[in-house]
Amino acid sequence: MLTPKQRDERAMRILSVIELSLDATGDVPTVLQMSRQLGMAHSSLHEALVRMQRDGLIEWDKHAIKTLYVTDYGDLTYERAKRGKELGELV
Numbered sequence: 478m479l480t481p482k483q484r485d486e487r488a489m490r491i492l493s494v495i496e497l498s499l500d501a502t503g504d505v506p507t508v509l510q511m512s513r514q515l516g517m518a519h520s521s522l523h524e525a526l527v528r529m530q531r532d533g534l535i536e537w538d539k540h541a542i543k544t545l546y547v548t549d550y551g552d553l554t555y556e557r558a559k560r561g562k563e564l565g566e567l568v
Contacts, residue, residue, distance in 0.1 A: 488525065488528070488532075492555040493559075496555060508522055508545075526539070534547065534551035534554060535547055535548060
């Protein structure tokens with residue numbers, strides 16, 4: 478079981494992957510792409526995304542393709558975390 482700090486760090490890593498993909502391609506990566514890039518099991522990533530949605534960081538319809546996006550609150554949270562660390566440390 479993850480500590481709250483580990484959950485927060487995982488969420489920032491996921492947000493970083495999303496933001497970097499948006500910057501590079503204009504698209505949010507799929508759950509499969511994110512799980513591969515992060516080295517996470519699909520189920521662990523899914524659980525993290527559900528928690529992130531509950532916490533207001535993302536909006537996501539897990540039953541539809543290309544429905545994940547970062548909320549304003551998620552973007553603000555990510556930018557604050559990024560200022561505290563080098564971007565490479567988040568990924």
